[in-house]
Amino acid sequence: xxxxxxxxxxxxxxxxxxxxxxxxxxxxxxxxxxxxxxxxxxxxxxxxxxxxxxxxxxxxxxxxxxxxxxxxxxxxxxxxxxxxxxxxxxxxxxxxxxxxxxxxxxxxxxxxxxxxxxxxxxxxxxxxxxxxxxxxxxxxxxxxxxxxxxxxxxxxxxxxxxxxxxxxxxxxxxxxxxxxxxxxxxxxxxxxxxxxxxxxxxxxxxxxxxxxxxxxxxxxxxxxxxxxxxxxxxxxxxxxxxxxxxxxxxxxxxxxxxxxxxxxxxxxxxxxxxxxxxxxxxxxxxxxxxxxxxxxxxxxxxxxxxxxxxxxxxxxxxxxxxxxxxxxxxxxxxxxxxxxxxxxxxxxxxxxxxxxxxxxxxxxxxxxxxxxxxxxxxxxxxxxxxxxxxxxxxxxxxxxxxxxxxxxxxxxxxxxxxxxxxxxxxxxxxxxxxxxxxxxxxx
Numbered sequence: 001x002x003x004x005x006x007x008x009x010x011x012x013x014x015x016x017x018x019x020x021x022x023x024x025x026x027x028x029x030x031x032x033x034x035x036x037x038x039x040x041x042x043x044x045x046x047x048x049x050x051x052x053x054x055x056x057x058x059x060x061x062x063x064x065x066x067x068x069x070x071x072x073x074x075x076x077x078x079x080x081x082x083x084x085x086x087x088x089x090x091x092x093x094x095x096x097x098x099x100x101x102x103x104x105x106x107x108x109x110x111x112x113x114x115x116x117x118x119x120x121x122x123x124x125x126x127x128x129x130x131x132x133x134x135x136x137x138x139x140x141x142x143x144x145x146x147x148x149x150x151x152x153x154x155x156x157x158x159x160x161x162x163x164x165x166x167x168x169x170x171x172x173x174x175x176x177x178x179x180x181x182x183x184x185x186x187x188x189x190x191x192x193x194x195x196x197x198x199x200x201x202x203x204x205x206x207x208x209x210x211x212x213x214x215x216x217x218x219x220x221x222x223x224x225x226x227x228x229x230x231x232x233x234x235x236x237x238x239x240x241x242x243x244x245x246x247x248x249x250x251x252x253x254x255x256x257x258x259x260x261x262x263x264x265x266x267x268x269x270x271x272x273x274x275x276x277x278x279x280x281x282x283x284x285x286x287x288x289x290x291x292x293x294x295x296x297x298x299x300x301x302x303x304x305x306x307x308x309x310x311x312x313x314x315x316x317x318x319x320x321x322x323x324x325x326x327x328x329x330x331x332x333x334x335x336x337x338x339x340x341x342x343x344x345x346x347x348x349x350x351x352x353x354x355x356x357x358x359x360x361x362x363x364x365x366x367x368x369x370x371x372x373x374x375x376x377x378x379x380x381x382x383x384x385x386x387x388x389x390x391x392x393x394x395x396x397x398x399x400x401x402x403x404x405x406x407x408x409x410x411x412x413x414x415x416x417x418x419x420x421x422x423x424x425x426x427x428x429x430x431x432x433x434x435x436x437x438x439x440x441x442x443x
Contacts, residue, residue, distance in 0.1 A: 005118045006101075008038065009428065012076075012110050013094040013103040019054055019077035019144050028054045028140050031076050035138060042121030044136070051148035054140030058159075061124070061134050069133040070442055071162040071402070072435075073392070074113025074169060075142035078105035079417045086419035099425050106423035108416035112168040112409045113138060115428050119435025131443035135162060139392075142169075145351030146392040153399045164364045165396055166438060168431060170386050170408030174255045175424075176379040178372035181406035182365065183283070183357035183385030184393060186318035188327045189350035192335065194220065195309040196343045200296075203304040211342030214295040214310040220345075221312055223338045224288045229272045231288045233334045236327070241320040243284050247385075251279055254382055256412065264413050282387035287317045288331070317387060324352030353391020358403050367441040368405040374441075375434035407434060 015031035018024040032048060032055040039046035039059035046059040054077060063069070081091040081104050089095050094103035101111065116136070123130055137160065141147050153160060172179040196213040197206075226232050258270055261278040272281040281287075295310025297303035316327050328349050339345045359365060360383050369381055386406075393404050409431045415421045 005432070006096075006425070006428070008118075009101070009111060009114050010094045010103075012038075012114055013101075013105055014092055015076075016081075016092045017077050017105070017140065018080050019141050020080060025054070028077060032057055032140055035076055039117065039136065042117065043124040044120070044134075049152065051141075051152065053144075053148050056140070056149070056152055057136070057138040059136040059138075061120070061130050063133040067131070067133050068164075068442055069135065069162040070439060071135045071137060071160060071165045071400075072113075072116050073165055073167045073396070073404075074116065074136075074138045075109045075140065076105075076113070076138055077140045077143050078108065078110070079143055081419075083419060088420055091419075091421075096425065101423045101425060101428070102420055104421055106421050107410040107414040108421065109142070109169045111423040111428055112431060115409065115431025116166075116168060116435045119432040119439075122432065123436055123439070130439055132439050133162075134439070135160060142390075142392065145353070146395070147351075149392055150395050150399060153395065157400065160400060162400070162402060164442065165400075165402050165404040166368070166407060167390070167393070167404055168407050168409050168434075169390060170388070170406045171410040171412060171414070172408050172427075173382045173384055173412075174260075174379075175411055176376055177255060177382050178369075178376040178379050179382045179384060179408050180360060180365070180369050180372055181384055181386050181408055182360040183320075184355060184406070185283070185286070185385075185387050185389055186322065186324060186353050186355035186394075187389040187391065188316045188318060188324035188331075188352040190314045190316070190328060190331060191311065191348040191350060192217070192220065192314060193309060193311045193346040193348070194295075194339070194343050195346065197306070197308050200308050201306040203306045206306055210306060211340060212306050213343050214307050216340045216343045217293075217295065217310040217312060219340060220335055220338055221290055221293075223334070224290075224314075228274045230274070231286065233288070233331050235330050236286065236288075239321045239323075239326065240286060243280060247284070248280065250383060251277070251283075254279070254384070260412065279384075283385040284319055286319050286322060286327075289315050289317070291315055317389065318355050320355050320357050323354055328352070351391070353389050354394045356390070356393045356397070356404070357385070362403070364403065364405060364442070368407060368438060371434055371437035371441045372407060374437040375430045405438075407438070409434070 017031040044059040049056040091104040292313035296307035
């Protein structure tokens with residue numbers, strides 16, 4: 001890897017391309033323009049495609065008949081930097097500490113997709129060509145559910161015709177361990193708002209006579225789980241596909257388990273559905289989570305109010321063969337059934353995506369595993385599922401008819417979506433090697 005590759009990555013990371021923040025729309029657009037110019041600078045034909053939200057960047061080499069075509073997907077948008085006070089460095093001023101790059105987007109997903117661009121750029125500089133036809137599709141809305149990408153795929157299906165898709169937006173099981181992800185959990189999101197009186201009330205004058213929305217919401221949320229962590233929504237597990245015996249056996253041999261989960265998270269103890277290990281719970285079992293909670297006075301000291309409303313933001317991670325629509329329907333019915341009298345319950349479904357699983361033993365899967373072994377020659381290959389969600393992966397299958405190879409470069413402690421997100425330089429370099437090996441193996 002040349003020093004200029006790292007400098008260019010730093011330029012890429014400096015854009016505060018937070019797709020969810022309307023105030024950052026110009027920054028997101030500027031990042032897309034920079035990406036297009038960079039793709040052109042390494043010898044690709046590139047174009048910018050506006051959407052009703054944020055632009056999509058397409059880039060390709062000179063396509064030749066008789067060669068396989070590989071579509072490489074990534075995203076240039078990033079999560080918000082909050083909570084800012086917990087960052088040890090400014091989130092959009094990348095720095096290197098002990099061989100690790102710290103910045104928002106360093107792992108998710110700028111560092112990973114830029115490694116693929118660097119791999120293609122190096123191959124074109126050295127040989128003038130690639131062993132396959134390549135299409136880069138890099139969007140700016142992954143962190144908000146890829147809102148406009150499906151329409152773009154549908155409208156440009158012929159232009160995006162390929163044999164397989166490669167994505168590096170997942171993780172490695174441990175440092176130096178080549179990791180092939182063959183499954184992702186899906187997601188369904190739901191905002192719950194409990195309202196009562198028309199305005200905040202004095203809790204001394206009205207407390208005990210009016211149902212407190214914050215109390216009602218607490219009771220509703222407590223009904224989501226049994227004491228042992230199992231989701232209590234009736235029918236929630238109805239369509240859950242059980243783990244295969246070979247998966248459970250293989251995962252027991254991985255260099256990551258309960259002890260590593262505790263070390264990375266700093267939690268005092270593990271908790272979750274009985275009968276499963278922590279990796280089984282996070283990779284192959286469904287969950288119900290409270291992601292945000294609010295209502296009433298939040299300032300310093302005491303203010304004796306009975307709040308007019310309280311809210312919670314919920315997400316449900318899904319596994320084969322659950323669907324977002326089915327889960328939201330069951331959860332909504334349950335929440336309405338347990339809602340106390342004296343308050344109003346408003347449910348607002350949000351974005352969703354189906355779970356994804358593919359055969360890791362297919363020809364393309366084996367080619368990807370060979371490439372991973374070349375990029376990380378000292379590690380033992382790991383076949384895993386992941387707990388996160390990339391909703392667009394299922395859309396690729398449905399609209400383009402293509403399977404996706406998930407080749408993660410993120411370490412478990414990369415802090416994606418959190419303060420101090422980071423990406424080791426050695427993984428960036430391995431990602432460049434991985435790209436070149438992958439294109440050769442797929443050819």
